[in-house]
Amino acid sequence: MLINNIIVLLALFIGLGACVFTLYFFITYLRSGFGKYPPFVCSLGKAKKIVIQEAEKILQEKKDPVNVADLGCGSGSLLIPLAKKFPQHHFIGYDWDIVPYLIAKFRSRKLPNVHIYRRNFMKESYGDMQLIMCYTGESLSAILGEKLNQEISKDALIVSETFELGSLRLKEKIQTDTLKIPTKVFIYQKNAD
Numbered sequence: 001m002l003i004n005n006i007i008v009l010l011a012l013f014i015g016l017g018a019c020v021f022t023l024y025f026f027i028t029y030l031r032s033g034f035g036k037y038p039p040f041v042c043s044l045g046k047a048k049k050i051v052i053q054e055a056e057k058i059l060q061e062k063k064d065p066v067n068v069a070d071l072g073c074g075s076g077s078l079l080i081p082l083a084k085k086f087p088q089h090h091f092i093g094y095d096w097d098i099v100p101y102l103i104a105k106f107r108s109r110k111l112p113n114v115h116i117y118r119r120n121f122m123k124e125s126y127g128d129m130q131l132i133m134c135y136t137g138e139s140l141s142a143i144l145g146e147k148l149n150q151e152i153s154k155d156a157l158i159v160s161e162t163f164e165l166g167s168l169r170l171k172e173k174i175q176t177d178t179l180k181i182p183t184k185v186f187i188y189q190k191n192a193d
């Protein structure tokens with residue numbers, strides 16, 4: 001009898017969890033303009049490692065404190081290790097999804113050099129950022145690239161995981177694979193033309 005009750009409770013719990021999960025993804029999908037904006041998928045594998053390594057190389061060369069932005073920072077898996085390693089620099093993460101936003105906010109609660117905002121990164125300005133990281137999507141390639149090219153300073157660098165950005169000048173393209181899937185990391189600068 002007890003076993004039966006436990007099984008029923010477990011089934012209810014799993015069913016409820018699945019409903020909440022499905023609802024969350026449905027709302028996220030609607031909010032993302034039916035897939036126009038990227039969903040919450042964590043950076044992982046070699047691509048994540050390369051983004052962090054490239055960001056570290058850039059930040060190590062900066063003598064004075066600089067501003068770093070992560071557009072769609074998710075759970076903060078890029079910003080947080082960088083902020084720990086470079087306490088002299090300022091790190092700003094934008095994510096409009098409540099779940100990753102709360103995770104990133106919680107994970108960075110003891111890091112005074114990290115600020116996480118629940119905002120649309122397309123509505124922010126990046127003129128005072130020296131390093132920008134993003135892991136967005138193909139449909140944003142043209143508009144985000146053009147926006148950044150108009151706003152960033154000539155010495156700012158952009159590290160884009162997986163997705164190419166238009167308008168900007170490509171400085172470097174690094175090929176890798178994540179979970180055996182070929183992946184690229186792109187490094188961009190302002191296009192002088």
Ligand SMILES: C[S@@+](CC[C@H](N)C(=O)[O-])C[C@H]1O[C@@H](n2cnc3c(N)ncnc32)[C@H](O)[C@@H]1O
Binds near residue numbers: 040041075078
């Ligand atoms: C591919 S994930 C990035 C994950 C992150 N690098 C990590 O490792 O956790 C993209 C994130 O961008 C967020 N996002 C998508 N469009 C956005 C927008 N316009 N403004 C703010 N956040 C956005 C999504 O909610 C999602 O968490």
